[in-house]
Amino acid sequence: MCQISVIRATVGGETEKIMDNVTLLEADPGGVTVSTLFDPELRVEGVKVKKIDFMGGIVTLAPVEK
Numbered sequence: 058m059c060q061i062s063v064i065r066a067t068v069g070g071e072t073e074k075i076m077d078n079v080t081l082l083e084a085d086p087g088g089v090t091v092s093t094l095f096d097p098e099l100r101v102e103g104v105k106v107k108k109i110d111f112m113g114g115i116v117t118l119a120p121v122e123k
Contacts, residue, residue, distance in 0.1 A: 060077075060078040060079060060080055060093075060114070061078075061079050061082075061114045061115065061116055062074065062076070062077045062078075062079065062114060062115050062116070063075040063076050063079050063082065063089075063091050063115075063116045063118060064115060064116070064117055064118065065101065065104060065117075065118045065119070066107060066117055066118065066119045066120075067120075068120060072117070075091065075099065075101060075118065076091050076093065076096075076099055077093075078093045078094070079091045079092070079093060079116070080092065080093055080094050081098075082106075082116060084105070084106050087102060087103075088100060088101050088102040088103055088104050089101050089104055089105070089106065089118055101118060103120060103121055104118040104119060104120055104121060105118065105119060105120075105121050106118060107119035
């Protein structure tokens with residue numbers, strides 16, 4: 058099974074790990090919801106998917122510009 062890590066890029070250029078071993082990611086205009094097989098889902102508001110690195114197994118989220 059291919060699982061992925063989700064990180065959030067900050068305005069200052071640093072990154073923050075949101076969740077490892079993500080099996081489901083749902084994006085909508087308000088933000089992103091991620092979940093694993095065994096942990097409860099986590100909702101991250103005010104972000105969008107910036108980049109998906111399939112080889113590295115990382116999804117990068119970025120703040121939505123208003």
